[in-house]
Amino acid sequence: MTHPENPETAPDPAGTAPPSGTPVQPAPGGARSTGSGFGRVLVLVYGIFAVSATARASIQLLRDWHEAPIAYGLSALAAVVYVVATVALARGSRTSRSVAWTAVSVELVGVLAVGAWSLLDPAAFPEATVWSDFGIGYGFVPLVLPVVGLTWLWRTRPPQTPSTEPKDLA
Amino acid sequence: MVLPLVLLVVALCAALTGWAAWFVARDRAVVLKQLWGGAVIEGAIVLQMIVAGVLAATGSSASDPVKLWGYLITALFILPVAAVWAFAERTRWSSVVLAAAAVTVAFLEWRLWQIWNA
Secondary structure: OOOOOOOOOOOOOOOOOOOOOOOOOEOHHHOEOOOOOHHHHHHHHHHHHHHHHHHHHHHHHHHOHHHOHHHHHHHHHHHHHHHHHHHHHHHOOHHHHHHHHHHHHHHHHHHHHHHHHHHHOHHHOOOOOOOHHHHHHHOOHHHHHHHHHHHHHHHOOOOOOHHHOHHHHO | OOHHHHHHHHHHHHHHHHHHHHHHHOOOOOOHHHHHHHHHHHHHHHHHHHHHHHHHHOOOOOOOHHHHHHHHHHHHHHHHHHHHHHHOOOOHHHHHHHHHHHHHHHHHHHHHHHHHHO
C-alpha cells in the first residue's frame, strides 16, 4: 500500500481498486463507471487510436482517395468507431453504455473482417489501415482492444437483471 | 530529424515509463514531479519540430512531410492530454495511464524515424 513517507500521494479514496474491483465511484443504480479505474486506461488507449486512425484516414481520404477507395473508406469507418467508443466509454452514462456496446462490437467485427480481407486480397490495401492484417502495424492492439472493451463493459454492467448479478444479491 | 534527437525522446519516454511503472507497483497515483518529467519530453519534441522545420527549409525534408508533421503534432499532444486524464484519477490506474502515454510517444518516435528515412 502507500508509504507514509510520500507526502505527494493523494489521500487514497476507496477506489484504489484491487483487481477484484471495488467500484471506484459508485454510480446511481449500482452501475460502475466505464471511464474510471482500469477504464481510465482503456479510454486513453481508445483515445490514442481515435486520434491516430482519424489522422491516418484523413491523409488517405484527402490525398490518396483514388488509390483504394474501399480500403480507405474502411479506414475512415475505423476512425469514426474509435471516436464514438472513446467518448461513450469516457462518459459512461446509461445511454453511452449502449452506444459503447455497439461501437466496440462494430470494432470487433471490423478488425476481424478487414484483417481477414487484407490477408486474402492484399491488392485492395496498397497502404495499411489500422485494421489491416488484424492490426499488426500496431502490435495487434486493435485486435485485443475490442475484446478488452467488451469484457470491461460486461464487468461494469449495472445490476439490472438480478439473476445475472448474484454478488449484489448476497 | 537526426537520430540523436529521436533517441533522446525515446530514452526520456523509457525513463518516464519506468518511473510510472514503479508507481504502479507501489500502488501510487501520478504526482506533479512526473508531469515535469513529461514537460521535458514535450520540450524535446518541440526541439524536433524546430529541427524538422529548419531541415525542411534548407531542402532536406522527409519524403512525406504531411505524415511527418502529423506524427510530430500527435506526439506533442499525447502527454498533456494524458496528464490531465491521469490526474483526474487518484489511484494507481493514473500511473498506468501515464506509462501507456509515454510508451505511445516512444512508438510515434520510432514511426517518425521510419518516415524520415523512407
